[in-house]
Amino acid sequence: MDLSHFIFASIALFTIGLIGALAMRNVLIFFLSIEMMLNAANLLFVAFARQWNNEIGLVWVFFIVTIAAIEAAVGFAIIINLFREKQTVDIDQFNELKG
Amino acid sequence: MANLPQVLEWTFIFLLILSAIGVITASKPVYSSLSFLVTLISLAFLFLRLSASFISTMQILIYAGAILVIFMFVIVLFQDAHRQISILPPKSSSLFILFAMCGFVLIIALFAIKLIGLKQADPMVPEVYGSVQSLGRLLYTDFVLPFEFLVIPLLVAVVGTLYVAKKEK
Numbered sequence: 001m002d003l004s005h006f007i008f009a010s011i012a013l014f015t016i017g018l019i020g021a022l023a024m025r026n027v028l029i030f031f032l033s034i035e036m037m038l039n040a041a042n043l044l045f046v047a048f049a050r051q052w053n054n055e056i057g058l059v060w061v062f063f064i065v066t067i068a069a070i071e072a073a074v075g076f077a078i079i080i081n082l083f084r085e086k087q088t089v090d091i092d093q094f095n096e097l098k099g
Numbered sequence: 100m101a102n103l104p105q106v107l108e109w110t111f112i113f114l115l116i117l118s119a120i121g122v123i124t125a126s127k128p129v130y131s132s133l134s135f136l137v138t139l140i141s142l143a144f145l146f147l148r149l150s151a152s153f154i155s156t157m158q159i160l161i162y163a164g165a166i167l168v169i170f171m172f173v174i175v176l177f178q179d180a181h182r183q184i185s186i187l188p189p190k191s192s193s194l195f196i197l198f199a200m201c202g203f204v205l206i207i208a209l210f211a212i213k214l215i216g217l218k219q220a221d222p223m224v225p226e227v228y229g230s231v232q233s234l235g236r237l238l239y240t241d242f243v244l245p246f247e248f249l250v251i252p253l254l255v256a257v258v259g260t261l262y263v264a265k266k267e268k
Contacts, residue, residue: 001220006145009112011207013119013138015200020123023196028128028174032135035166036119039142042154050149051220058229059237061154065161066249070256072166076173077263083177 006047014040027079027089031072038068108148115141128174132167139163151229 013036020033042061049057086093114137121134139162146155227233238246 001222003217003220004214005108005112006149007211007214009115009145011204011211012116015203015207016116016119016123018203019196019200023199024123026128028170028177029123029131032122032131032170035135035162036122036138039138039162042158043142043145046146046149046151046154049151050224051217053221053224053228055228055233055237056241058151058154058234059242061151062157062234062238063245063249065157067252069161069165070252072169073256073260074263076169077260080173080176081263089177 001050003047003051006043010040010043010047013037013043025091027082027091027094030091031075031079035068035072038064104148108145111141111144111148115145128177129171132170132174135170136163136167139167149229150224153229153231153234 017033017036017040020036021030024030024033042064045057045061045064049055049061082094083089118134118137118141122131122138125131125134139158143155143158146152146158
């Protein structure tokens with residue numbers, strides 16, 4: 001069973017997620033892009049777990065998905081608060097932490 | 100001669116990449132979240148092809164069932180923002196973005212080229228591989244400490260979310 005196309009899919013998904021997180025200015029799209037990058041990592045974990053028939057990779061995917069859910073809950077609370085404050089979804093307007 | 104499972108795999112990979120591009124280029128957040136749903140379903144299929152049935156189910160349950168639903172709620176709260184997304188083009192031109200994308204893929208390909216000699220995965224897979232039983236056994240034996248420590252971020256998330264979402268007096 002050849003795994004190279006799964007690695008290709010993972011690289012493509014990660015790249016699209018990175019571009020979405022860096023270039024797009026909507027904070028919601030930014031969030032989905034981060035989830036896409038996490039999913040790309042998951043795909044690679046599952047592919048290589050299959051490569052070596054080793055289930056430890058799958059356990060790591062379990063942890064990553066849990067952390068992603070936690071991150072989504074906290075992140076959404078933060079962006080809802082920011083939206084309340086600024087009334088915009090433009091990510092460039094959120095610059096409170098700028099020195 | 101490509102057989103049917105391989106054609107299906109390529110179809111779902113194509114669908115995955117297409118819907119991922121759709122997520123970042125859609126005109127409205129609702130469309131991009133629906134596009135993300137397609138991404139998740141094709142990923143779940145790919146996980147199934149890699150004989151990780153439990154992970155595939157969890158992907159659908161947690162991502163599509165929980166995270167995407169929260170996302171939909173957030174979109175509902177962001178009603179006013181719906182109009183803004185069309186007036187938020189990326190700051191750099193799409194040509195630069197394309198260049199950056201190609202450069203990044205090239206960098207990864209430089210690392211990935213070492214994988215060429217990788218031997219083919221064993222087509223035979225143990226009966227219990229990726230099932231709830233074997234993953235659960237691993238979680239409660241070798242990984243019991245990390246598994247229990249997951250409680251801490253979950254607790255922090257609950258308390259932190261309540262604190263952040265609280266209205267200022």
